[in-house]
Amino acid sequence: MSENTELNTFELSEEYQALSDAVREFADEEIAPVSAKHDEEHSFPYEIQSQMAEMGLFGLPFPEEYGGQGGDYFALCLALEQIARVDQSVAITLEAGVSLGAMPVYLFGTEEQKQQWLPQLASGQALAGFGLTEPEAGSDAGGTRTRAELKDGNWVINGGKEFITNSGTDITTLVTVTAVTGTTTTSDGREKKEISTILVPTDTPGFTAQKAYNKVGWNASDTHPLTFEDVTVPEANLLGQQGRGYANFLRILDEGRIAIAALSTGAAQGCLEEAIRYATEREQFGRSIGKNQAIAFKIARMRARVHQARLAYYDAASRMLKGKPFKTEAAIAKLVAGEAAMDNARDATQVFGGYGFINEFRVARHYRDSKILEVGEGTTEVQLMLIARELGL
Amino acid sequence: MSVNIVVPVKYVPDAQKQRQFREDLTVDRSDAILSELDEYPLEAALALREAAPEAEVTIVAVTVGPDEAAGAVKKALQMGADAAFHVNDAALAGSDALGTSAVLAAAIQHVGEEHGGVDLVLTGLASTDGEMSVVPAMLAERLDFALVSRAGTVEWGEDHNGLALTRATADATQTVAVSFPAVVSVTDQANEPRYPNFKAIMAAKKKPSAVLSLAEIGVDPTAVGRDAAAASVQSATARPPRAAGTKVQDEGEAGVQLAAYLAEQRLL
Numbered sequence: 181m182s183e184n185t186e187l188n189t190f191e192l193s194e195e196y197q198a199l200s201d202a203v204r205e206f207a208d209e210e211i212a213p214v215s216a217k218h219d220e221e222h223s224f225p226y227e228i229q230s231q232m233a234e235m236g237l238f239g240l241p242f243p244e245e246y247g248g249q250g251g252d253y254f255a256l257c258l259a260l261e262q263i264a265r266v267d268q269s270v271a272i273t274l275e276a277g278v279s280l281g282a283m284p285v286y287l288f289g290t291e292e293q294k295q296q297w298l299p300q301l302a303s304g305q306a307l308a309g310f311g312l313t314e315p316e317a318g319s320d321a322g323g324t325r326t327r328a329e330l331k332d333g334n335w336v337i338n339g340g341k342e343f344i345t346n347s348g349t350d351i352t353t354l355v356t357v358t359a360v361t362g363t364t365t366t367s368d369g370r371e372k373k374e375i376s377t378i379l380v381p382t383d384t385p386g387f388t389a390q391k392a393y394n395k396v397g398w399n400a401s402d403t404h405p406l407t408f409e410d411v412t413v414p415e416a417n418l419l420g421q422q423g424r425g426y427a428n429f430l431r432i433l434d435e436g437r438i439a440i441a442a443l444s445t446g447a448a449q450g451c452l453e454e455a456i457r458y459a460t461e462r463e464q465f466g467r468s469i470g471k472n473q474a475i476a477f478k479i480a481r482m483r484a485r486v487h488q489a490r491l492a493y494y495d496a497a498s499r500m501l502k503g504k505p506f507k508t509e510a511a512i513a514k515l516v517a518g519e520a521a522m523d524n525a526r527d528a529t530q531v532f533g534g535y536g537f538i539n540e541f542r543v544a545r546h547y548r549d550s551k552i553l554e555v556g557e558g559t560t561e562v563q564l565m566l567i568a569r570e571l572g573l
Numbered sequence: 574m575s576v577n578i579v580v581p582v583k584y585v586p587d588a589q590k591q592r593q594f595r596e597d598l599t600v601d602r603s604d605a606i607l608s609e610l611d612e613y614p615l616e617a618a619l620a621l622r623e624a625a626p627e628a629e630v631t632i633v634a635v636t637v638g639p640d641e642a643a644g645a646v647k648k649a650l651q652m653g654a655d656a657a658f659h660v661n662d663a664a665l666a667g668s669d670a671l672g673t674s675a676v677l678a679a680a681i682q683h684v685g686e687e688h689g690g691v692d693l694v695l696t697g698l699a700s701t702d703g704e705m706s707v708v709p710a711m712l713a714e715r716l717d718f719a720l721v722s723r724a725g726t727v728e729w730g731e732d733h734n735g736l737a738l739t740r741a742t743a744d745a746t747q748t749v750a751v752s753f754p755a756v757v758s759v760t761d762q763a764n765e766p767r768y769p770n771f772k773a774i775m776a777a778k779k780k781p782s783a784v785l786s787l788a789e790i791g792v793d794p795t796a797v798g799r800d801a802a803a804a805s806v807q808s809a810t811a812r813p814p815r816a817a818g819t820k821v822q823d824e825g826e827a828g829v830q831l832a833a834y835l836a837e838q839r840l841l
Contacts, residue, residue: 195775234767
C-alpha cells in the first residue's frame with residue numbers, strides 16, 4: 181500500500197463523540213418518557229424545546245458572535261441522529277428550526293438581518309419556519325404563485341404555503357417566504373418567474389398560520405398551511421439578492437438533505453435498538469425469539485441498513501465541510517437513509533408482532549413517522565432524478 | 574475575594590449495565606462513566622458560581638484512579654469545572670476508603686497550594702459502586718474542615734463566607750449554616766445536573782488538567798493500595814436472578830387471595 185494512501189474511516193473525534201453521548205443521554209432521559217404522550221395528544225413539546233435550547237442545540241452550526249455554539253453542520257447531524265432514535269417529531273423540530281429556519285438568515289442575510297434574528301433563533305428562544313411549498317409548487321418550486329409586490333418601499337405579499345414546519349408555535353417569530361417578485365427573460369427569450377426570499381415576522385397583519393394538519397406521523401411537530409393577505413413588510417426584509425430565491429433555497433435543500441439523512445439514520449437505529457431488545461426479551465416456544473434465524477437475519481439486515489445510511493451521511497457532511505461538491509452525495513444519503521428508516525420500521529414492527537401495531541410502542545410510532553422520510557425535503561424520486569442527472573441520464 | 578471549590582469525582586461502572594468483578598474481586602471499571610451521584614455536587618458548584626460572579630468561584634475536579642479515570646474529569650470539565658487533577662499511580666490499586674480519602678485529602682491540599690487555598694469540598698452522597706458514603710467524613714477529618722452531610726439544597730451564606738443548607742431527615746427538615754472551610758455532601762435531590770453543550774465540550778479541551786503521582790502530592794505509596802487496606806473484599810457473589818413471582822388466577826376470588834397474600838407477607 182502506498183504511504184500516501186489515506187482512507188477516512190469516519191471515526192468521531194473526542195468532541196463529536198462527547199456531544200453525541202450527551203445528546204443520547206438527554207434523548208433517553210428527557211425526551212423518551214414524554215414522546216408517547218405528545219404523539220397521542222398531537223401537542224408541541226415546549227418543555228423539551230426549552231431544554232434543547234438550554235443545551236445549545238439550536239446554535240450548533242452558528243458562530244458564537246450570533247449566539248451560536250461555534251460548532252458545525254455535522255455536529256447538528258450527530259444531535260439529530262441521537263434524538264431521532266427516540267422521537268422523530270422532536271428531531272424534525274430541531275432540524276427545521278436550524279437548517280430551514282435560522283440557516284437562510286445566516287447564509288444569505290445582511291449583517292443587520294443576522295444581528296436582528298440570529299441570536300433569538302440560535303439560542304432556541306424563538307423558532308423560524310421556511311415557507312417554500314405551495315399547493316402547486318412542490319418538487320417543482322417554479323410553480324410558486326405567492327406574489328410579493330414592491331409598493332411605496334414595502335413588499336406586499338399575497339398567497340399561501342403548505343406543510344410549513346414550526347410555523348405556528350407560541351415561540352415562532354419569523355417565516356422566510358419564497359415569492360414571485362417579477363419576471364425575467366432567459367437567454368433563449370422565454371419569460372421566467374423571478375423568485376425572491378422575504379423575511380416575514382409572524383406578528384405582521386394578514387399573516388395567518390391556519391389550523392394544524394392531522395398528519396399520519398410526526399404528530400408532535402408543528403405543521404401548518406399559511407396564508408398571506410396583503411402582508412406588508414419593509415423592502416429591507418428581502419433576504420439575499422432579488423431573484424436569487426430559487427438558487428438560495430436549492431442550497432438550503434442540499435444541506436438539509438444531509439440533516440434529514442442523519443435524522444433518518446437515527447430513526448433506523450432506533451428501530452434496530454428496539455428490535456434487538458425485544459428479540460432478546462420476548463420468549464416464545466421456550467426461547468427468546470431472537471434465537472430464530474428468521475428474526476436474527478431480519479435484525480442483521482437492519483444493522484446493515486443503519487451502517488450504510490450512516491456512512492452515506494457522514495461522507496456527504498464531510499464533503500460539505502471540506503468545501504467539496506456534495507449535491508449528489510447528499511441526494512444519495514437522503515435516499516438510502518430514508519429507505520433504511522422505512523424498511524427498518526417495517527421490520528421492527530414485524531419483530532414486535534401485535535405490539536408493533538399499538539400506537540404507544542416506539543416502533544409503531546417510527547412506522548408512522550418514517551413514511552415522510554421518503555417524501556419530505558425532496559422525495560425519493562427527486563433524489564433519483566438528481567443522481568441520474570449527474571450520470572448524464 | 575475568591576472562593577475555591579473542589580469536587581472529587583469518581584469513575585464507576587455504568588449503573589445501567591451489568592456489573593463485573595475482576596479476579597482479584599475489585600470492580601471492573603473498563604466501561605466506566607462519571608458517577609451519576611457526583612454530577613449533583615458539580616452542578617451545585619456551577620450554580621454557586623453562576624449565582625454570584627462577584628465571589629470569583631474557581632471549580633476544580635479531582636479524581637483518583639488509573640488511566641480510565643480520566644473520563645470522569647473530562648466529563649467534569651465539559652460540564653463546566655475550571656481545572657482538573659487526576660492522581661494516577663500504580664501503587665493505588667486496591668485502596669480502601671481510608672487509603673482513597675488520604676490520597677484525596679493530599680490532592681485537595683495540593684489544589685490549595687496551586688490555587689491559594691481551598692474553601693469548600695462538595696462531594697456526592699456516595700459512589701454508585703462502593704456505596705459506603707464514608708469518604709466525605711474522612712475528608713473533613715483529615716483536612717480539619719467542618720462537615721455537613723446529605724445537603725438537599727445548597728445556597729450561599731452571608732458575604733460568601735459559607736453556605737446555607739437544608740438537610741431532610743425522616744421527620745424534619747433542618748436548616749444549617751456552615752462557614753468555610755467545609756466539606757458538604759450533596760444528595761441527588763439537590764438539583765438537576767446539566768447536560769454539557771458543544772461550546773463547553775470544545776472549551777474543555779483548553780482547560781488545565783494535570784496528572785499527579787503519589788510522590789507529587791506527598792503520599793507514601795506503602796500507605797495506600799491493597800496491602801495497606803484495612804478492609805478487603807473476601808468474596809463477591811453475583812445477586813441471584815429474581816425468583817418467579819406468585820401468580821393469582823382470577824376465578825372470582827382473586828381479591829381475597831391477593832389480600833391473603835399481602836397479609837401473609839405482612840404488607841397489610
